[in-house]
Amino acid sequence: MRVLARDIVAAAGKSPVAEIEVAGWVHRIRDMGGVNFVILRDRSGIVQLVLNEKPDLTLESVVRVKGIPAVNDKAPGGAEIRVSSLEVLSRAAADLPFQVNSDVAKTGLESILDNRTLSLRNPKIRSIFKVQATIIEAFSAYLRNQNFTEIKTSKLVNSATEGGAGLFEVEYFDRKVCLAQSPQAYKQTMVAAGLERVFEVAPAYRAEKHDTPRHLNEYVSLDIEMGFIESEMDLIELEKGLLSYVFQQVNEKNSEDLVAWNAVVPDAAAVAASPVVPYEEALKIANDEAARTVAHNGDKNKPARLFDINPEAERLICEWSAREKGSDLVFVNEFPRRYRPFYAYPKGATGTMSFDALFRGLEITTGGRRQDNYEALVEVLPKFGLKAENMGGYLAIFKYGCPPHGGFAIGCERLTQKILGLANVKEASLFPRDRKRVEP
Amino acid sequence: MRVLARDIVAAAGKSPVAEIEVAGWVHRIRDMGGVNFVILRDRSGIVQLVLNEKPDLTLESVVRVKGIPAVNDKAPGGAEIRVSSLEVLSRAAADLPFQVNSDVAKTGLESILDNRTLSLRNPKIRSIFKVQATIIEAFSAYLRNQNFTEIKTSKLVNSATEGGAGLFEVEYFDRKVCLAQSPQAYKQTMVAAGLERVFEVAPAYRAEKHDTPRHLNEYVSLDIEMGFIESEMDLIELEKGLLSYVFQQVNEKNSEDLVAWNAVVPDAAAVAASPVVPYEEALKIANDEAARTVAHNGDKNKPARLFDINPEAERLICEWSAREKGSDLVFVNEFPRRYRPFYAYPKGATGTMSFDALFRGLEITTGGRRQDNYEALVEVLPKFGLKAENMGGYLAIFKYGCPPHGGFAIGCERLTQKILGLANVKEASLFPRDRKRVEP
Numbered sequence: 001m002r003v004l005a006r007d008i009v010a011a012a013g014k015s016p017v018a019e020i021e022v023a024g025w026v027h028r029i030r031d032m033g034g035v036n037f038v039i040l041r042d043r044s045g046i047v048q049l050v051l052n053e054k055p056d057l058t059l060e061s062v063v064r065v066k067g068i069p070a071v072n073d074k075a076p077g078g079a080e081i082r083v084s085s086l087e088v089l090s091r092a093a094a095d096l097p098f099q100v101n102s103d104v105a106k107t108g109l110e111s112i113l114d115n116r117t118l119s120l121r122n123p124k125i126r127s128i129f130k131v132q133a134t135i136i137e138a139f140s141a142y143l144r145n146q147n148f149t150e151i152k153t154s155k156l157v158n159s160a161t162e163g164g165a166g167l168f169e170v171e172y173f174d175r176k177v178c179l180a181q182s183p184q185a186y187k188q189t190m191v192a193a194g195l196e197r198v199f200e201v202a203p204a205y206r207a208e209k210h211d212t213p214r215h216l217n218e219y220v221s222l223d224i225e226m227g228f229i230e231s232e233m234d235l236i237e238l239e240k241g242l243l244s245y246v247f248q249q250v251n252e253k254n255s256e257d258l259v260a261w262n263a264v265v266p267d268a269a270a271v272a273a274s275p276v277v278p279y280e281e282a283l284k285i286a287n288d289e290a291a292r293t294v295a296h297n298g299d300k301n302k303p304a305r306l307f308d309i310n311p312e313a314e315r316l317i318c319e320w321s322a323r324e325k326g327s328d329l330v331f332v333n334e335f336p337r338r339y340r341p342f343y344a345y346p347k348g349a350t351g352t353m354s355f356d357a358l359f360r361g362l363e364i365t366t367g368g369r370r371q372d373n374y375e376a377l378v379e380v381l382p383k384f385g386l387k388a389e390n391m392g393g394y395l396a397i398f399k400y401g402c403p404p405h406g407g408f409a410i411g412c413e414r415l416t417q418k419i420l421g422l423a424n425v426k427e428a429s430l431f432p433r434d435r436k437r438v439e440p
Numbered sequence: 441m442r443v444l445a446r447d448i449v450a451a452a453g454k455s456p457v458a459e460i461e462v463a464g465w466v467h468r469i470r471d472m473g474g475v476n477f478v479i480l481r482d483r484s485g486i487v488q489l490v491l492n493e494k495p496d497l498t499l500e501s502v503v504r505v506k507g508i509p510a511v512n513d514k515a516p517g518g519a520e521i522r523v524s525s526l527e528v529l530s531r532a533a534a535d536l537p538f539q540v541n542s543d544v545a546k547t548g549l550e551s552i553l554d555n556r557t558l559s560l561r562n563p564k565i566r567s568i569f570k571v572q573a574t575i576i577e578a579f580s581a582y583l584r585n586q587n588f589t590e591i592k593t594s595k596l597v598n599s600a601t602e603g604g605a606g607l608f609e610v611e612y613f614d615r616k617v618c619l620a621q622s623p624q625a626y627k628q629t630m631v632a633a634g635l636e637r638v639f640e641v642a643p644a645y646r647a648e649k650h651d652t653p654r655h656l657n658e659y660v661s662l663d664i665e666m667g668f669i670e671s672e673m674d675l676i677e678l679e680k681g682l683l684s685y686v687f688q689q690v691n692e693k694n695s696e697d698l699v700a701w702n703a704v705v706p707d708a709a710a711v712a713a714s715p716v717v718p719y720e721e722a723l724k725i726a727n728d729e730a731a732r733t734v735a736h737n738g739d740k741n742k743p744a745r746l747f748d749i750n751p752e753a754e755r756l757i758c759e760w761s762a763r764e765k766g767s768d769l770v771f772v773n774e775f776p777r778r779y780r781p782f783y784a785y786p787k788g789a790t791g792t793m794s795f796d797a798l799f800r801g802l803e804i805t806t807g808g809r810r811q812d813n814y815e816a817l818v819e820v821l822p823k824f825g826l827k828a829e830n831m832g833g834y835l836a837i838f839k840y841g842c843p844p845h846g847g848f849a850i851g852c853e854r855l856t857q858k859i860l861g862l863a864n865v866k867e868a869s870l871f872p873r874d875r876k877r878v879e880p
Binding site for chain 1: 442463464465466481482483500501502529530531532533536556557558559560561566569570572573576577580584587589590591592593594595596597598608609610611612613615617619626629630632633634635636637641642643647649658660668812813814833836837838839840841842843844852870871872873875878879880
């Protein structure tokens with residue numbers, strides 16, 4: 001029976017001590033004169049093996065070992081195994097293109113991504129995806145507990161209604177369809193279809209040519225839609241509770257992973273204190289913050305005026321929130337009509353009931369209440385250059401009774417990135433896709 | 441504060457009884473002489489509204505109602521609401537293309553799929569997706585508990601290595617990629633990368649032209665991969681435990697939905713008793729079963745001999761298992777080499793360590809141990825018409841230390857179909873894709 005690295009101390013403490021079996025990868029080999037040490041790595045951690053003879057091993061080979069566990073305060077984890085037999089299950093070639101046991105801070109992103117089979121063996125890199133698994137688990141658990149139903153919708157959508165910009169085309173038998181940018185119309189369909197509260201965890205696609213540290217062409221979208229809301233404030237309250245739970249779960253389940261990245265997550269009080277700032281006010285805050293930074297640095301040039309909430313403004317608004325409100329999370333609501341899609345629910349003459357969530361300088365969520373009135377939608381379409389006759393599928397959602405509703409989506413990789421403080425969102429994707437990369 | 445339909449009896453039992461608010465869809469309207477009844481439907485169930493005046497309502501409109509709850513044994517659910525005010529939130533057009541409150545057994549599949557916003561409002565149809573949500577939740581929970589890590593891998597794969605058959609092509613900037621048929625290579629990468637045990641819930645794509653009650657061109661694949669196994673028997677044991685838990689959870693959380701479909705799930709004892717039958721023996725069982733059926737029916741013609749385990753054989757093997765072993769689930773292992781892909785791990789001269797799981801007449805799982813030896817893979821490729829130089833990405837998984845491993849996938853829609861006894865797998869997909877259908 002195989003014992004995991006994390007359980008060796010317990011096995012060494014048994015009386016009488018019995019022979020155990022461990023298995024994993026050769027992380028390090030050390031010849032200390034008469035004694036040979038091998039550090040073995042498995043999914044749970046590392047353990048030191050002590051061998052009398054010099055083993056014929058290559059780094060990263062997979063081995064199965066039998067031996068007697070023994071407490072040793074000097075060994076990593078506080079125990080070691082005195083090996084009686086060692087079997088090589090899979091011998092690694094000696095020309096490792098990636099040094100698993102080295103400091104990954106010195107390794108370039110391209111090398112990490114090119115060598116996924118090896119780079120993920122590095123415990124620090126692997127920890128990113130342990131955190132991501134917790135995010136997905138906590139997101140789902142919180143929503144189920146709030147009576148949301150998990151759905152899985154098609155990612156192949158008819159291209160006619162959406163227009164080609166930003167969409168990847170798929171050859172679908174004798175026609176063309178597109179990869180869905182978002183499950184939004186389907187989420188809305190499910191609300192109107194009486195599920196009322198739904199969530200989905202699924203890939204989403206953007207055929208954008210940007211190559212920035214904040215963009216992916218394929219990402220995991222954590223999507224929510226909810227019926228019988230009054231305004232975007234109901235959604236913001238939901239997201240606060242949801243993120244608070246996600247942070248708490250990451251703190252509880254991934255404490256070692258957070259330490260590895262020198263990261264902390266906001267506590268519940270900080271999330272609750274997150275400000276909700278209307279768009280125009282948020283823009284003013286960003287400009288004031290830019291001026292403040294310049295003054296602070298003793299710079300004589302005035303900062304360039306920000307005319308909308310661009311990535312630079314997002315960063316500045318978050319700086320303001322962290323300092324003034326004690327929260328790394330800010331909600332900007334009441335986005336002007338011109339920045340939002342046709343389906344955003346109007347608020348006042350020029351605003352909408354829509355919002356973004358900014359976290360540590362980055363937009364991680366866009367959402368809002370949607371227009372649920374059929375006639376109002378038909379009326380607004382031409383102002384956005386759209387024709388009702390091309391939007392029949394979408395309009396059908398509202399024709400036969402649709403409650404007031406809205407929703408939002410969280411970019412899973414962006415949230416992972418910002419929790420751990422990763423420089424590039426691609427680090428938070430197992431197999432990221434960008435304009436140049438479709439492998440591995 | 442809104443009260444759900446299922447909680448009206450409790451609200452009626454309070455002392456003193458307070459006015460409450462309910463909201464939902466108009467399911468039925470009844471004019472009983474002086475009294476008017478409206479049946480209101482929300483996500484939790486239905487409740488009877490009593491109005492003094494005839495309301496100006498259309499079926500399926502969304503309304504918000506205030507009134508006093510009162511116990512009434514004759515009302516559905518045992519309580520009703522005496523309405524003091526009724527507000528129409530969204531008026532449904534009168535030309536409903538789908539009768540939500542009618543018996544769906546009489547409705548054709550095309551009509552159900554064409555009118556998803558309406559057909560899902562039918563409680564029986566909606567219950568399919570409540571069961572499916574439980575399947576996904578239970579699948580994930582069981583595996584997390586067994587120390588599996590949830591992963592999300594790319595669905596856009598380089599086409600060069602896989603060959604074009606059965607793949608949908610995607611225009612990806614200035615090149616072509618394909619939609620992944622399975623995350624298998626990525627699951628294997630994750631095992632080799634030290635996660636050891638992984639699972640994924642994600643869409644998978646098959647560009648097959650079949651239009652049968654068992655095929656979908658896009659489906660939700662419940663995928664598993666696991667390191668340090670000895671043979672496919674470890675995987676079969678895992679799947680038995682997993683399905684046993686899924687069935688138990690469905691039984692617990694979806695008892696009403698099972699009743700709606702007149703369905704039962706196998707209990708733990710039945711799953712544990714599921715036979716594991718080697719391929720050749722299973723084929724003989726299928727032929728014997730066919731002969732038995734013919735004899736039983738007094739038919740004079742011999743049945744056509746089955747030469748492989750086709751859909752007809754799957755059905756017959758399950759009939760045998762249900763009768764002889766008391767289990768609706770059968771595992772067929774030791775598939776011949778010629779029926780399995782190049783990566784299947786050999787067993788004996790002509791067999792493989794691979795298996796199918798058949799449930800109630802349908803294959804719901806294919807899996808097995810994979811070849812993990814780099815040289816053995818290189819050697820076997822030409823026999824399958826493949827070239828090592830085109831398989832570099834796949835072969836790289838095994839070059840630097842890969843443990844013995846294997847995995848399997850469960851088709852989520854097929855499992856849902858067979859749990860509820862649905863005639864067509866498309867009924868178990870919210871927005872199914874087939875050769876003709878890409879909408880809604």
